[in-house]
Amino acid sequence: MTMDHSRTGELERHLGDPFDDANPVGFAALLEADERGEMPAAAERALDDYGFNAEFVPVELGGRLSRLDGVVAALRSLYRRDPSLGLGYGMSSFIASVNVWLAGDDRQRRTAAELILGNHRLAAAYHELAHGNDLSGAECSLVEVDGTPVLRGRKEVVTNVRRAQGMILFARTDERPGSRSHSQILLDKRTLDRTRLRDLPRFSSSGMRAVQLHGIEFEDCPVPPHSILQRGRGLETAIRSFQITKTVTPAVMCGPVETGLRVALRHLTTRPLYGGTATDLPHVRSTLAGVFADLLLVECFGAAAIRAVHVLPAEASVYSAVYKHFGSAVLLDAMNTLSDLLGAHFYLRTGPTAIFQKLLRDVRLVGFGHAARAACESIVLPQLPVLARRSWSEPRPEDAPAELFDLDAPLGPLEFHRLGLSAGGRDHLTGSLTESVSRLGGPAAALGELLLVEHAALTRDCRALGPADLTVTAGADASDLVTRLGHVHTAASVLGLWRHNIGGGGLPDAPVWPHALLDRLHGRLKGRPAPLPAAAEEALYTELLDRFHTGRAFDLAARLLPDGQGAAGA
Incomplete structure (x- = not known):
């Protein structure tokens, strides 16, 4: 099966001409949202109507994901208009979901697919300000309290963590040093005790202003025992x-x-x-x-x-x-x-x-x-x-x-x-x-x-x-x-x-x-x-x-774009 460029063309037509000031997915509306520091609601509704999130879910789980170039083509259609829309609507869920497709069992994969296909966000909660990109130093941990696994600690500067219904959390599950000390955990907020979660304020940014970059803190928050993706293999x-x-x-x-x-x-x-x-x-x-x-x-x-x-x-x-x-x-x-x-x-x-x-x-x-x-x-x-x-x-x-x-x-x-x-x-x-x-x-x-x-x-x-x-x-x-x-x-x-x-x-x-x-x-x-x-x-x-x-793209496909005449006065 070769890449389906017609699907990308359909998406571009659905999103319309970005240079049209009346287009809710056009540059004028996207700039207004950026000035407010908010995700463009009308653009997100248009993507929901299109069923864009199916691009991130494998075909066998009800989505359209079978080839990586298809995901790239779809996301590029968003990023060429607004990288904030690309990251805040779609890419953040894709980054998180890949971990489930890699290491999740059948139940975990179905849970992630249900969340994404239901137009919910998935957040990838790796970052802790104290440790930066050093994942091996992550302190947010899953510990046993009276036989119940609970989460302690915080994650910061995480895309969509406040509004996401689900998340992939990178946490310490073993105090001993070594590459097997951390695991990834699939969390569905619908199953968590919200009184044990604390939303942290948004971190301001010069770029990606509309993207929600918040933090989250867990205060002995119980999690279902089946949430861990392959215990000890989080770093791998x-x-x-x-x-x-x-x-x-x-x-x-x-x-x-x-x-x-x-x-x-x-x-x-x-x-x-x-x-x-x-x-x-x-x-x-x-x-x-x-x-x-x-x-x-x-x-x-x-x-x-x-x-x-x-x-x-x-x-x-x-x-x-x-x-x-x-x-x-x-x-x-x-x-x-x-x-x-x-x-x-x-x-x-x-x-x-x-x-x-x-x-x-x-x-x-x-x-x-x-x-x-x-x-x-x-x-x-x-x-x-x-x-x-x-x-x-x-x-x-x-x-x-x-x-x-x-x-x-x-x-x-x-x-x-x-x-x-x-x-x-x-x-x-x-x-x-x-x-x-x-x-x-x-x-x-x-x-x-x-x-x-x-x-x-x-x-x-x-x-x-x-x-x-x-x-x-x-x-x-x-x-x-x-x-x-x-x-x-x-x-x-x-x-x-x-x-x-x-x-x-x-x-x-x-x-x-x-x-x-x-x-x-x-x-x-x-x-x-x-x-x-x-x-x-x-x-x-x-x-x-x-x-x-x-009005053709400057990429290797040179596909037609819905950009009017492609130039002012052309």
Whole structure:
């Protein structure tokens, strides 16, 4: 079964034109809700009417979840309008539910499915301010009192914890040190003694203002004995579930960056300047083409990383962390670059560019939380020497399966249990690079060879790592290794998609786009994303402008969007 793009189109039509001021799911209404610090009620009702929450529930439990790219496409439709809506309505429930699909028994899975399909929220209660991202230090605990399990402690800065009907709570269940000291607990508030719960005040935030970021405190709150998901395996379950959320987060955050680019185009193509418009200036056109190239780089790596959860789940621990590390940096750079182009218009809270300042604030979340860049490095660093000595050093690297790149190839169901805690030194994505480069010709071939040289250097550097270089206390050089691997993985993704989708989908003209993207990628690797070669820049800018004027998305699918004419005055 290939991905059903018609379903995404149906959702977009249901949500309507975001530039329509009368649309309850349009930018005007979403900005008003943001100014009030409230979730947009009319937009949430529209999503309830559509049955959006079924996207997060496996098919066998009555939902629509069978492929990860389907979840990403649906969430991206929300995030491109309003990341607060994406997180506050949907993503928070998905983050929590993945733990149940991973580790829950039949009864727990049915409970979670009932809550979500009933349009209730599920909260993922991990965070404690005293411990940050150190889950092993979490103090909120489940203890026995007179033979009854009760919860003690608090969780803070948790999305939807106040209004959620259910939650996944990460709690200490054993005072002894070690990886088996914590468990995840599925709570249904309908079964709890509310007098034993205390809601904590909302934590203010500069971005995601509408999202409810509260805390909760448990005062010897009894919980049903069947609430624990696999006692003692809370940390293991969390690490595996984060592989899903690390993969999804940059992919859906491409949505607001795409909207930022669209808003910039609407402004710059109509802004009078020097007898023409701003987009007549070579620097402006070059910068817009560069942002489009950066967005496509994240899209390409994302497509491979998402499909890897199905095709190569044992290797997802590396791909998800490296993708999150790479994608978050590129997307933040792209939005900052667009803000420079917009000048004073980027921070206006009223008028045609007003949505941009909100998106710029909200996109910054891509680098936060349990999937923050430092957390990603802590997952990848210990695996680098093993990768370097095994798959990266093979004389003839094993090519990746075609299904990793072929966007029309069927994908099997999501099998969460196949996600591993480490990749065991396997990396088929990088293994595909040699074969892909051998298919290149012209200037792109030289760029491909440069990236192969970079991978060889990365392999040598990773083989030389010592024990002190593999922990969270490692220096900047170790962090740089993860950044370099992100560029190698992105190159492999770009060329793998080119090799297996020539002339298909919404990919730009096949002979030009791998050259343009590899050039942009190589420039980023050297710390200088220089202007693209003239022919590549012109081809990408032409493609961007054509999609803009015809109302098509700036992603790999290039699907039609309900955005009016796609440009003011077009």
